[in-house]
Amino acid sequence: MKILLVAGARPNFMKIAPIIREIKANQNGLQLEYKLVHTGQHYDFNMSESFFADLGIQKPDFFLSAGEGSHSEQTAKIMVAFERVCLDEKPDVVLVVGDVNSTLACSIVAKKLLIKVAHVEAGLRSFDLCMPEEINRMVTDSITDYFFTTEQHGNENLLKEGKPQEAIHYVGHVMIDNLLYQNEKVLRADNESFQNAGLKASLAEYLFLTLHRPSNVDNPEKLSHIISALNQVAEEIHIIFPVHPRTRKMLDSFDIKFSANIIQLKPLGYQEALYLWKDALGVFTDSGGLQEETTGLGVPCFTIRDNTERPVTVEEGTNTLIGTTGTNILAAYDSLKKGNIKTGSMPELWDGKAAQRIVDILIDDIASL
Incomplete structure (x- = not known):
């Protein structure tokens, strides 16, 4: 299986990094061929070598130089550039994370090219359509094939929206994987x-x-x-x-x-x-x-x-x-x-193993083909 991993902003790389580290560490990971795409959406798109070294990953294989602009301008530039990458690389899956414009743009491109879409952090909803990120989340999930969720609310939202149970995978949170690392x-x-x-x-x-x-x-x-x-x-x-x-x-x-x-x-x-x-x-x-x-x-x-x-x-x-x-x-x-604060507890599956679950699911999907 050939996968394009998409990131457009610093937090995206923090969510992608545990997946890359797990692919490298997994003895069956050789079944997953991946390349990393940086859309350049983030203001600090010329990231240093040390940034990627700190995450334990290589520099991106592709840099799309999206840069600044309105939501429409940025989304359009990413779509045009990412389409060229997909046509050249012919991936089986495009994996996107979070809710930025890159998430939306690359999902649409992939789906129109009949490439499967995997969404990490799927199903999250603020129910506030004034937030651009909410639009990105909703549209991305409307065309996603693999839903990787971080909390049970995400599962519930997706089921209410009519998504198939078998496509929804509660894996925990890769952001916590990276935090612990x-x-x-x-x-x-x-x-x-x-x-x-x-x-x-x-x-x-x-x-x-x-x-x-x-x-x-x-x-x-x-x-x-x-x-x-x-x-x-x-x-x-x-x-x-x-x-x-x-x-x-x-x-x-x-x-x-x-x-x-x-x-x-x-x-x-x-x-x-x-x-x-x-x-x-x-x-x-x-x-x-x-x-x-x-x-x-x-x-x-x-x-x-x-x-x-x-x-x-x-x-x-x-x-x-x-x-x-x-x-x-x-x-x-x-x-x-006054000390009136919540102590809180760690949500279910926020144990540093979300990336391992994601990679295992993708590998199992290969075996079932």
Whole structure:
């Protein structure tokens, strides 16, 4: 079986990496011939050698140079370039992850060329059609052949949408596979290998913040209210804030001011970010991945959103949805300060073996042909 593995953004590579490592380690993995496609969707598409070395994978075999643009422009550029790759490589399966534009674009191309589609993180739903990612998830799952799900809610959503039971595979979460892999490396590493080791050592307690979702950062009034609340929190505790380029652009455009106790950093690599957030008193974020990763390591997480496509992190994990108002952010910090936090538990099959299950299913499918 020949597989094209598709990634378009840094989190995609973190989800693909465990699958590549498992294919290499699996004694039957020789039955799977794979190549890695980087669509270039992410702003930092010229990733360094060290980025791939940290993940334990090779550099991509194909780089499609999608770059920036509107959702339509970006999707169209990826589709045109990826079609050429598919026509040349003639894969049996195209495996996509997550919910970015690359996920959608490459799935459509594959299906129109009669190539099977495998979707890792299938079935997740926020039920919020204002989110571009929700459109990507729904459309991708409408044409997927192998549904690899991360939580039971994903299975339930797919069955309600009429997907066949035999095509749905509850495998756990490759993001947790990668988290556990990277956490071991961070624990073994010399702290001096991390640029912000001195910063971390100087802070007895701190919060970790990420903020990038368009619904939060593109609206000047909403963003101002969020930062105003965080400035009030920062009067009592330092906040480490690696600033996404999109967010930086908006902050500068709206001329929003920060407390001196909000420590703004440039975007961080995966290991450096993990080194900082894993020991934070709490994480405030609007990211999808951090909701899961904080649950994976038992760190309190407060999600600055009104909904989540990852409900298991709220029901079983350490995540709390707090909405986007300044009042709610302040209330969440007050609860954290008083020790009123969720301890959470690890969801079923979040054990670091999701990639192994995915590869085994694909190999079994070969044997059945």
